[in-house]
Amino acid sequence: MSEVGTKEAIETTNPSTGRSLDHYEYMTKEEVIESISKCHQAFKTWKEVTPEKRAEVIKAIGIELVNAKEELAQLMTDEMGKTLKQSRQEVDLCAAICKYTAEIGPKELKTEERDMVNGERGRVSYAPVGVIYGIQPWNYPSYQVVRYSIANLMAGNSVLLKHASNVTGTGKLLERIYSKAGIPAGLFTTLVISHDQSDEVIKNKLVRGVTLTGSPEAGRNIGQKATAELKKTVLELGSNDAYLVFEDADIDLAVKACVMGRIYNNGETCIAAKRFIVVEKVYEEFREKFVKSMREVNMGDPNNETTELGPMAREDLRDDIHEQVLKSVERGAEIACGGKMPDGEGFYYPATVLENVQPGQPAYEDEFFGPVASLIKAKDNEDAMRIANDSHFGLGGGIFSKDEEAAIEMAERHFDTGMVFINSFGLADPAMPFGGVKNSGYGREHGGFGLKEFVNIKSVMKR
Known part of the structure; x- marks a missing residue:
């Protein structure tokens, strides 16, 4: 990806022909900061929405994904070269994730009553933490985004996306699809930024967690940067299965x-x-x-x-x-x-x-x-x-x-x-946990596990 200062826009290319598809201007520093602020403001409203009401919005996103299936599938094929048949299958999987998450979300996030060892009663709640930043790859341009974003939206967080530059169009289209489904403005935001700008997003005090899907090298790089800011990460990296x-x-x-x-x-x-x-x-x-x-x-x-x-x-x-x-x-x-x-x-x-x-x-x-x-x-x-x-x-x-x-x-x-x-x-x-060990990363998505990766698992104890 070209960096700001050497080129003012991302150029996407059709890998079937090698010809240019589109251009997307990088955001300015001020635009990035404003987007993060708006995402945080949207979170403050969204976290007060009940899990049941959030689930209704998640269902609506799934419906809008199906409505946009042909447009989204064609764009994915044009941007990264997967067969059109498999692009359509990817959209179907994304819709299934929305449906499954909406069904299990309220139950998974429900506050639990527990008997304490001292004979008293305690409660365990799952509180959203804020803005979650996702750095995503190009190979599944919609699925990778849906996988982390839907779980975090269901949990009550807000979401930022930095997509791979060669599938920038897909990232922007997903933002429009989510918006059409009725999520609050700014709650899901696609950032068109460089790697250097991305590092500044990780440092931003309003960003509470970072999730990346990519290579082990990228995982080490992003993991170190996030750890330096004492921010939790989920890393889904490569493998030679x-x-x-x-x-x-x-x-x-x-x-x-x-x-x-x-x-x-x-x-x-x-x-x-x-x-x-x-x-x-x-x-x-x-x-x-x-x-x-x-x-x-x-x-x-x-x-x-x-x-x-x-x-x-x-x-x-x-x-x-x-x-x-x-x-x-x-x-x-x-x-x-x-x-x-x-x-x-x-x-x-x-x-x-x-x-x-x-x-x-x-x-x-x-x-x-x-x-x-x-x-x-x-x-x-x-x-x-x-x-x-x-x-x-x-x-x-x-x-x-x-x-x-x-x-x-x-x-x-x-x-x-x-x-x-x-x-x-x-x-x-959607019903089974997804993630690896060793250089393939850590953390889990799907199966309800992703709902609790970026929440504050809070103990409330009473005498």
């Missing part, structure tokens, strides 16, 4: 799910399937079918219904992942399919499989944020789990096995991640 194929797995099912898990959202998903750890007994069968399916993935215009893989979101991101592929090959990995930069306009990169993946290679150690799969052979089920946990990350993962009870037990006892999928590839579900 492992999907384990055990010797008793349904191989056809595993192949189908693993291909989808690698190419969904053009492979640009923090919780995507990235490392495929297959036990020796079924390795060759899985490899043959997996490589064949990846080779046959239909890459093209994301607006076409038959397209399975669109372009990467930015040219630099495509360059980065190709460099990761080349470095992995230099260190002993082999390309089973893909791995070549295509000609023509747009930022396309083919579905790629790397095999002979070993420690010390980017394909083993790092996150591939694009349609590149790492294929790893394990001796047995226990060895597969060892390799899966041999990672700096811990967001999600999966296990394929016909013995589902044993797979569930292994997931619960041994898989060092925040989420595990059994015999499937999954994304987010």
Whole structure:
């Protein structure tokens, strides 16, 4: 993103063509301060609204998201390249989050009566704290915003958004959708700002919490800045999720799910399937079918219904992942399919499989944020789990096995991640907690947990 002083506006680009989409002027310092102040003033009114009344507004936001579905889906596809079908699915998920949050919010936030050890009675309340600042990425331009903002609005907080520059249009459209649903003016505000301006937002005394979805590097940077101001953070960072194929797995099912898990959202998903750890007994069968399916993935215009893989979101991101592929090959990995930069306009990169993946290679150690799969052979089920946990990350993962009870037990006892999928590839579900461990961050969203990340859990005790 360009900084203020070198360029006066953000320029968004269509990754399918490489052509300019729109320009958005940066806000001035004074405009940012005024926006924060208005957001805080809106909070002071909103916190007095009952959870039941807030829930009605949250429901209305969900309805307006559905009403704007085609406009919002098309804009997301134009700005970051996901297939139009998947953009529509993203809007549906956003609406489902609103519905679920509105249903559970009043109950989750209800003051609790407790018996104290000394025989007296106490109360635990969940009080909103103020302005919550969200720094969000481009890969799910609506979902990432809805995920943190709806929970915080339900909790009684107000929300600021700094969206990734290449999806600025989506951030502005979401602000209009929320406004149309009837939230108070200033309660949800999209800031069009630079990184330096963002640092000043974190320092602003009216901002009470910071949540970021991004890379581990961004997490360390923002986490340090927020901690210096003694402000709580929730960080949802990257990962190189492992999907384990055990010797008793349904191989056809595993192949189908693993291909989808690698190419969904053009492979640009923090919780995507990235490392495929297959036990020796079924390795060759899985490899043959997996490589064949990846080779046959239909890459093209994301607006076409038959397209399975669109372009990467930015040219630099495509360059980065190709460099990761080349470095992995230099260190002993082999390309089973893909791995070549295509000609023509747009930022396309083919579905790629790397095999002979070993420690010390980017394909083993790092996150591939694009349609590149790492294929790893394990001796047995226990060895597969060892390799899966041999990672700096811990967001999600999966296990394929016909013995589902044993797979569930292994997931619960041994898989060092925040989420595990059994015999499937999954994304987010509003009813289930979302978040990770290790370099994948900390804190939880969804499942009611996100409602309490930025509230004052207050004890009121009486004699």
